[in-house]
Amino acid sequence: MARNKFDVDEDLETPFSLTHLKRLMVYIKPHKKQIIFTVFIMLLASGAGLIGPYLIKQAIDEKIPNGDIAGLFQLAGIFIVAILTTAICMKYRIRMMSQVGHSIIEAIRKDLFTHLQKLSFSFYDSRPHGKILVRVVNYVNSLSDLLSNGLINLITDLFSLMVILGFMLSIDVKLTLMAMAGFPVFAAVIFIIKNAQRRSWQTLSNKQSNMNAYIHESINGIKVTQAFTREEENKKIFDEVSNSYRTSWLKAVRIQFLVWPSIENISVLTVSLVYIGGIAMIGDGVSVGALVAFVGYLWMFWTPLANLGNFYNAIINAMAYLERIFEMMDEKPTILDASNAKELPAIKGKVDFKDVIFGYDHQKILDQINIHVEPGETIALVGATGSGKTTIVSLLSRFYDVKGGSVEIDDVDIQTVTLASLRKQMGVMLQDPFIFSGTIMDNIRYGRLDATDEEVIAAAKAVQAHPFIASMKDGYFTEVNERGSRLSSGQRQLISFARTLLADPKILILDEATSSIDTETELALQKGLETLLKGRTSFIIAHRLSTIQNATRILVINKGQILEEGSHEELIGRKSFYWKLHQAQHRSLDVG
Numbered sequence: 001m002a003r004n005k006f007d008v009d010e011d012l013e014t015p016f017s018l019t020h021l022k023r024l025m026v027y028i029k030p031h032k033k034q035i036i037f038t039v040f041i042m043l044l045a046s047g048a049g050l051i052g053p054y055l056i057k058q059a060i061d062e063k064i065p066n067g068d069i070a071g072l073f074q075l076a077g078i079f080i081v082a083i084l085t086t087a088i089c090m091k092y093r094i095r096m097m098s099q100v101g102h103s104i105i106e107a108i109r110k111d112l113f114t115h116l117q118k119l120s121f122s123f124y125d126s127r128p129h130g131k132i133l134v135r136v137v138n139y140v141n142s143l144s145d146l147l148s149n150g151l152i153n154l155i156t157d158l159f160s161l162m163v164i165l166g167f168m169l170s171i172d173v174k175l176t177l178m179a180m181a182g183f184p185v186f187a188a189v190i191f192i193i194k195n196a197q198r199r200s201w202q203t204l205s206n207k208q209s210n211m212n213a214y215i216h217e218s219i220n221g222i223k224v225t226q227a228f229t230r231e232e233e234n235k236k237i238f239d240e241v242s243n244s245y246r247t248s249w250l251k252a253v254r255i256q257f258l259v260w261p262s263i264e265n266i267s268v269l270t271v272s273l274v275y276i277g278g279i280a281m282i283g284d285g286v287s288v289g290a291l292v293a294f295v296g297y298l299w300m301f302w303t304p305l306a307n308l309g310n311f312y313n314a315i316i317n318a319m320a321y322l323e324r325i326f327e328m329m330d331e332k333p334t335i336l337d338a339s340n341a342k343e344l345p346a347i348k349g350k351v352d353f354k355d356v357i358f359g360y361d362h363q364k365i366l367d368q369i370n371i372h373v374e375p376g377e378t379i380a381l382v383g384a385t386g387s388g389k390t391t392i393v394s395l396l397s398r399f400y401d402v403k404g405g406s407v408e409i410d411d412v413d414i415q416t417v418t419l420a421s422l423r424k425q426m427g428v429m430l431q432d433p434f435i436f437s438g439t440i441m442d443n444i445r446y447g448r449l450d451a452t453d454e455e456v457i458a459a460a461k462a463v464q465a466h467p468f469i470a471s472m473k474d475g476y477f478t479e480v481n482e483r484g485s486r487l488s489s490g491q492r493q494l495i496s497f498a499r500t501l502l503a504d505p506k507i508l509i510l511d512e513a514t515s516s517i518d519t520e521t522e523l524a525l526q527k528g529l530e531t532l533l534k535g536r537t538s539f540i541i542a543h544r545l546s547t548i549q550n551a552t553r554i555l556v557i558n559k560g561q562i563l564e565e566g567s568h569e570e571l572i573g574r575k576s577f578y579w580k581l582h583q584a585q586h587r588s589l590d591v592g
């Protein structure tokens with residue numbers, strides 16, 4: 001589903017199910033030992049923590065009336081040991097569970113990142129990148145609390161509840177039944193708000209995602225924003241996006257905070273009830289010490305119960321995030337190796353497009369394309385903007401799959417070979433050359449990590465990039481930032497050209513590779529290009545016709561079809577569409 005706008009909420013493609021929790025278990029399992037040990041430690045801690053009211057009962061009912069000072073000291077000693085045990089266990093638990101929680105988060109994030117690297121172009125075409133980012137960073141982080149504390153708390157709170165209930169029952173069964181009167185009310189509150197809570201957290205994650213997408217888009221487009229002085233307008237949009245995030249947050253929190261006050265009220269009411277009933281029962285099987293100890297346990301009883309309520313909240317929130325995370329993990333790459341895919345042997349470079357039909361969605365972009373290319377030929381694609389040139393070459397690297405017909409290399413259908421063996425033998429220079437953060441050397445070496453510095457420099461020299469790189473302060477070791485914003489567009493193209501060439505591909509695709517390069521550099525590059533292209537099959541897309549005059553064949557693409565083809569001389573001789581284009585460019589150059 002297309003979600004290609006920051007203010008469009010994402011629909012969940014998978015409904016809520018317990019399978020998300022089961023899948024989470026796969027990440028939790030490797031830490032089973034530490035978790036079990038921590039649970040054991042925590043059980044010890046909560047056991048020690050619960051002994052307090054029992055000691056008070058002993059003191060009030062036995063030691064004080066008997067004037068047993070030594071006994072009182074003994075009880076105090078036990079109490080101190082219990083408190084220390086609890087403190088030490090808590091410290092261990094915090095350290096251990098932070099480690100476990102973050103290891104789990106790291107593993108989830110690693111899997112997500114690895115999966116993202118495999119997803120096809122169509123996935124990235126269909127959604128704002130900010131929405132992808134928010135899943136990998138924010139949603140995964142949001143699981144941290146649940147993983148670090150939630151699970152352990154669940155077990156220890158359940159244990160505490162049992163122990164407290166045990167103590168309460170051992171003190172007095174009637175009082176315990178009185179105290180339990182609040183329980184159905186508590187269960188009803190939780191049940192009633194459950195769905196509203198889940199929906200509110202889903203909405204919140206949508207709004208967070210929208211806000212992230214807008215911030216991401218705004219940062220990417222900041223230069224255009226400033227050039228068109230759109231700051232005020234953008235601020236208004238941001239206010240709207242941010243306001244809707246705030247509103248949904250307040251709503252989610254309002255619902256969540258219904259739990260605590262409800263528990264507080266229920267606990268106050270039950271304690272009052274127990275006091276009233278208990279006082280009436282004093283002397284009738286209930287001692288003062290027993291009543292004080294019972295109320296002590298009753299106050300304690302609601303804390304783990306409230307914690308369980310909070311754990312339930314945390315699970316509900318985490319579920320909203322888990323659904324998004326697993327939905328992305330389940331996103332299938334549309335371009336995959338066939339089950340019986342073979343390795344593409346070392347190619348010679350023969351290429352055939354046979355009756356190729358293609359569209360990005362339902363709209364047909366390419367209609368019955370037939371191209372036959374012999375190894376070593378240079379094929380130029382020219383034509384109007386949006387006519388389908390980039391689309392044709394994208395099919396050759398299988399960035400998208402054809403909808404009809406086939407693309408063959410050396411008579412092998414590219415859908416029958418592994419993607420890696422296909423793409424390793426192709427060099428693609430995309431229209432929008434991407435520069436990564438790092439040095440110029442790193443950027444050129446990007447596609448062939450084992451290339452020596454000398455090979456990198458030779459590639460740069462071949463594409464005429466060497467002079468400008470050498471003139472920089474740190475030469476090839478100059479740091480460039482992401483997208484290469486410290487470089488000119490021509491410089492970015494030259495670096496990207498060198499990167500493509502260094503990979504030494506048998507088939508070379510150059511999409512507007514030299515469009516931003518000055519005429520003088522381009523002329524020098526043109527001279528070397530013949531040597532560079534020798535022995536390689538190449539596809540060159542260019543609007544500047546001077547770039548492609550020496551191509552073996554020029555294909556003129558119009559509305560997804562090949563309008564005409566031939567060498568430069570043939571097409572000029574035919575006074576065709578190409579001739580018109582050529583004339584027009586010459587005229588504009590002359591005027592210029």
Ligand SMILES: Nc1ncnc2c1ncn2[C@@H]1O[C@H](COP(=O)(O)OP(=O)(O)OP(=O)(O)O)[C@@H](O)[C@H]1O
Nearest residue numbers: 125360361365383384385386387388389390391392
């Ligand atoms: N990722 C995409 N998703 C949907 N439609 C697309 C996508 N990429 C291109 N198109 C559409 O396909 C058509 C052909 O685009 P293509 O990029 O192949 O044109 P082109 O001839 O290379 O244009 P240009 O000279 O401007 O680079 C256009 O109408 C464009 O709108």
